[in-house]
Amino acid sequence: MVANHRMQAFLTTCFCNPSNQKLFDALVTSDMPNWIITSGCLFQTVWNVLEGLPPEQSIRDYDVFYFDDGNIDWHAEDEWINKINSLCGILSAPVEVRNQARVHLWYEDKFAHPYPPLKTAFEGIDRFLEQVAMVGIYAVDDGTPRLYAPAGLDDVYNRIVRPTYMQDLPDIYDEKARRLSNEWRGVKVLPWSPI
Numbered sequence: 001m002v003a004n005h006r007m008q009a010f011l012t013t014c015f016c017n018p019s020n021q022k023l024f025d026a027l028v029t030s031d032m033p034n035w036i037i038t039s040g041c042l043f044q045t046v047w048n049v050l051e052g053l054p055p056e057q058s059i060r061d062y063d064v065f066y067f068d069d070g071n072i073d074w075h076a077e078d079e080w081i082n083k084i085n086s087l088c089g090i091l092s093a094p095v096e097v098r099n100q101a102r103v104h105l106w107y108e109d110k111f112a113h114p115y116p117p118l119k120t121a122f123e124g125i126d127r128f129l130e131q132v133a134m135v136g137i138y139a140v141d142d143g144t145p146r147l148y149a150p151a152g153l154d155d156v157y158n159r160i161v162r163p164t165y166m167q168d169l170p171d172i173y174d175e176k177a178r179r180l181s182n183e184w185r186g187v188k189v190l191p192w193s194p195i
Contacts, residue, residue: 007147010046010156014137015145017045017055019091023062026088028143032080034067036121036148038136039128041093043156047184050159056092058183065121065136069101077102100124113167122148127166129173130180131155134164162190
């Protein structure tokens with residue numbers, strides 16, 4: 001469990017990245033179901049701040065998960081991509097919007113591994129390859145930001161990339177870990193070595 005003061009510090013740091021703030025504000029005003037901002041745009045913002053770099057530096061995209069099992073059509077997801085981009089305007093990198101209710105429809109074709117149907121957007125975060133990426137920011141009904149961090153924040157602040165073994169994709173893990181350690185100094189990568 002993440003201590004309240006650490007959670008607040010994480011949220012404050014993430015929102016010093018103006019693109020995260022603009023995206024959050026746009027999502028709060030949208031009617032996107034069960035959304036959460038996740039992954040690199042959050043932990044990489046923290047790494048940038050820890051290293052004294054501009055908050056948006058080296059962030060390649062802004063990931064948004066949502067969950068709508070009532071409409072798993074690709075066109076519906078595409079409409080959300082266009083709507084969110086029009087609401088938040090120009091950010092420092094593209095916004096990637098994915099309906100977690102439909103990931104199982106395309107995942108095996110792309111990665112050659114089956115993927116079980118998910119029941120929430122949070123479950124998409126739970127299945128990340130790197131523990132450090134398992135963070136998300138969403139809003140409660142009054143628009144107050146909340147943190148989802150099932151693995152805690154230690155790896156974020158200690159700049160550790162460790163595998164979760166949630167999926168058997170060591171090559172993709174290695175590629176992501178290599179990129180992270182090349183972009184941010186002081187990052188420690190733990191090798192893929194399942195027991």
